[in-house]
Amino acid sequence: MARITKTPSQKQALGGKARRASKSVEPARRASKNKPIDLYYWPTPNGWKITIMLEECSLPYTVIPVDISKGDQFKPQFLAISPNNRMPAIVDHDGPDGRPISIFESGAILQYLGRKTGKFYPRDERGRVEVEQWLFWQMANLGPKAGEANHFRHYAPEKLPYAIARFSNEMNRVYGVMNTRLKDREFLAGNYSIADIACVGWASRAERHGHDMSGFPNVRRWLEALLGRPAVKRGLSVKVEAAFHVDMKDPKVRAVLFNQKAR
Ligand SMILES: N[C@@H](CCC(=O)N[C@@H](CS)C(=O)NCC(=O)O)C(=O)O
Numbered sequence: 001m002a003r004i005t006k007t008p009s010q011k012q013a014l015g016g017k018a019r020r021a022s023k024s025v026e027p028a029r030r031a032s033k034n035k036p037i038d039l040y041y042w043p044t045p046n047g048w049k050i051t052i053m054l055e056e057c058s059l060p061y062t063v064i065p066v067d068i069s070k071g072d073q074f075k076p077q078f079l080a081i082s083p084n085n086r087m088p089a090i091v092d093h094d095g096p097d098g099r100p101i102s103i104f105e106s107g108a109i110l111q112y113l114g115r116k117t118g119k120f121y122p123r124d125e126r127g128r129v130e131v132e133q134w135l136f137w138q139m140a141n142l143g144p145k146a147g148e149a150n151h152f153r154h155y156a157p158e159k160l161p162y163a164i165a166r167f168s169n170e171m172n173r174v175y176g177v178m179n180t181r182l183k184d185r186e187f188l189a190g191n192y193s194i195a196d197i198a199c200v201g202w203a204s205r206a207e208r209h210g211h212d213m214s215g216f217p218n219v220r221r222w223l224e225a226l227l228g229r230p231a232v233k234r235g236l237s238v239k240v241e242a243a244f245h246v247d248m249k250d251p252k253v254r255a256v257l258f259n260q261k262a263r
Contacts, residue, residue: 032100036060039087040078042068043243045201046143049106050088050113052197052235054079057117061090063238069246070252074263083259092116106140110194120193132189134181134195142178145170146202150209155248155258168211171244175206175216182218186225200226204236 038263043046054061065089066072073085082089082104090109095101103109110137111132114121122128149167153159178199181188188195203223206213213220226232246253 012032013071032098034240035093036062036095036216037064038064038091038142040064040066040081040087041064041240042087043238044087045205046086046106047088048201048236048238049111049198051238052200052232053110053113053120053194054236055231056111056229057119059113059117063240065240065242067240067242067252069256071256081095086154105139107198110135110198115250119211120197122190126178126253128191131193131195134193135198137177138195138198141170142199142202143206145174146206146209149211151258153210155254163177171211173205175203175211175213175219178196179216179218190231194224196226197232200232201236224243 006116037059039049039050039054041063042065051061051063066078068087072078073082073087078089079085081091081102084104085103088106089099089102089107090112091102092112093100101112103112111121113119121131145167148173152163152167156163178188187193188199200223203219204227225231227236248254
């Protein structure tokens with residue numbers, strides 16, 4: 001996350017120069033309009049939600065790696081943007097009223113980008129509620145449960161049968177709900193939307209993570225359609241070199257990721 005402490009954009013996001021500017025506001029606004037969105041990112045299903053959305057909307061962005069295996073997520077500069085010490089987060093230099101804005105929580109970022117661009121997030125109330133239900137469903141069910149299932153299957157120091165069964169069953173339940181929803185429709189909520197974008201990262205890894213998807217043909221059909229979209233392909237392939245070298249067995253990495261308490 002080397003760029004974080006150095007960029008002028010960071011100062012703006014934290015309420016420095018840009019907010020105090022008075023006479024020079026107009027030139028500053030013009031400058032920030034052309035600045036790409038800063039994306040604080042690590043290549044995981046939550047990070048991919050935002051790379052996919054940015055790609056779908058053709059919004060220029062700069063990737064700022066947050067090496068969560070080394071503790072970048074606890075750096076004060078990052079916590080000022082994302083107080084829950086989790087990526088993704090963004091800084092849009094051309095936020096509301098032309099002033100910069102920072103946003104954490106992938107669901108809130110997707111909603112913001114949907115409102116900003118008018119894409120993949122309907123404006124009418126019924127359409128919007130439809131999308132929000134499935135977006136929040138992802139945030140509260142598919143995402144966290146997949147994370148825990150993965151943790152107890154692959155990273156827990158002991159194989160705890162109860163925890164493995166509990167979260168594997170939950171994943172089976174969750175994909176069952178999705179399969180039923182997709183029985184008579186192409187996408188989760190009307191047209192292709194931020195709800196689908198939120199789900200595709202985890203779903204694309206389901207089999208690799210050991211979940212049997214053979215009983216969920218509608219999810220598989222939906223997944224195939226999404227993975228065929230060029231922007232989804234590009235979003236899923238935004239890489240960070242350092243992520244290839246993370247050893248999840250390294251005690252230092254495990255201490256950063258799996259031993260977090262209030263600080
Ligand atoms: N609800 C958050 C979850 C984000 C999240 O869990 N991010 C993980 C990577 S997928 C992270 O930053 N982990 C850092 C850590 O565990 O300290 C969101 O959707 O933005």
